[in-house]
Amino acid sequence: MAIRKKVTLQHIADKLHLTVHTVSKALRGLPGMSEETRHAVRQAANELGYRTKEQERSMSLDGIPLFPSKSRRFIMLLASGQDITLTIHQPLLEGIQSRLAEVGHKIELCFVPDGLSGDERFSSWLLQNEIMYADGIFISPLIPAAIERQLIALELPRILLNFPPFGAKIDSVIWDVFNSMQQSVDYLVKRGHNKIMYIGDVKSRRGYKLRWMAFRDSMDDLGIEVNPDEQMLRSDVSLESWTESWLDHVKRYEPTAFICATELALTRTYLACHAAGKRIPTDYSIVCLEPNVQGGMPDIARPDLPIRETGCRAGDRMIWRIANPSLPYEHIRLQGDFDPGRSIRHLNK
Incomplete structure (x- = not known):
């Protein structure tokens, strides 16, 4: 080397x-x-x-070599059909790569196909891709829950890039959507928005459920009651049906602001506003919890999700886990700042 x-x-x-x-x-x-x-x-x-002297001292105390003599091989697992250039995957990979490359290690990509529910098919896939010969795996978001459980149970170093399921025996690193939601709600309320509509799927993925829970908790902390009937909590319908429901909701409940939990929710909300002749932020204010938006939209307010930093921290955690295989598992959440953008109107001026 x-x-x-x-x-x-x-x-x-x-x-x-x-x-x-x-x-x-x-x-x-x-x-x-x-x-x-x-x-x-x-x-x-x-x-x-x-690295600062303090960081090097910390690594030394944890038993992590600064310049190891052996190059290790790691694998980042992605759900089948996912594009590596997607908003979250690319910076996650870049973060992991940068950290591992510092100490002479490498990482490969491997896609997890759908339908690995049976033990025989799962074992065959592991063998075919030499998963168990890797020095460790990084389990990315969006992998189906059943397959994720099988990956978590593997007997090799593993880092989950997601919120862990209950009782999962694995280290995890993820950006803190609870803190992000708290910042979003707090920013809107301080600018006079008490009628905030949550828009997003709350069932399909663990992370989406947690965003909805965080919204309710954040509103409750500020003394604002959340009625689920007044929110838009489904996305598994056609755009036409969704838009019709959105128009009915805004007419009946008269929200002044929307928190869009996903990019799909943001896109549909923006299109619905345009179709209804409404403008952002003149008529409605919007915050989105996704780190990126499609072209043609205004500068949308959003919490800064430290995705690349999550990858870097996950790389750190993997190296630490290999050096400390018997220590308790840890779940790490990274907090970012809030970008106010230009999509929020101040009602209390």
């Missing part, structure tokens, strides 16, 4: 055209700069593989 060159503060400073002093302050959390600069410094440090 080639000898790794040490990354210094000067490398980060040169990359961002900043002074070493500014970079040092940013990494130590000291004041005196914008949050944008601080974020850029931390991101560059992560991309370049820079």
Whole structure:
């Protein structure tokens, strides 16, 4: 393996055209700069593989080698038919790759086909793709629950990139949708929006159920009652039927703002507003919990989901787990900031 060159503060400073002093302050959390600069410094440090003395000391205490002599092979598992360029998958993979590459490891992609419910078919798939010969696997979101359970039960290092099922014996790393929802609701309410309609599927996936739970809890914390009948909680209908139901809901319940839990919910809401002759944010305010939107929409308010950072942290966690196989499992949630965008109208001005 080639000898790794040490990354210094000067490398980060040169990359961002900043002074070493500014970079040092940013990494130590000291004041005196914008949050944008601080974020850029931390991101560059992560991309370049820079570690503070405190980070290196922590790795040493955890028994994690800084420069291991053995290159390991890991696999990131994706649901069949998923596009690696999707909003969440690409940054997740980039984050994992960047972390593993720092210590000389590599990661491969493997798609999990539908219909692996039987033990024989599942075992055959494991053998065909040499899954059990990998040093560890990363289980991405959107894999069907039944197959996910089988993957969680495998006897090799595993990191779940999702909220864990109840009682799951696995390490997990995921962006914190509870905190994201709390930020979204709080931001709307502080700007005069008390009639907020939740739009999104609440049944098909564990993460979607948790978003709905987080919405209800966040509203309850602010003393606002949530009536499920006043929300749009189904997406398994045609666009025509959904739009008709949306028009009926907004006429009957008169919401001033929508929280769209998925990109599909955002797209349908935006189209429905356009069809009804309504404008954003003049007539309705919108927050979306997805990190990306289709072209042609305004700058939608959203919580910043640290997806790439989740990948980096998952890579860290995998290396830690291999070094500490007998320690208890841990579930890690990463919090981001809130981007107000230009899709929220202030009602209390």
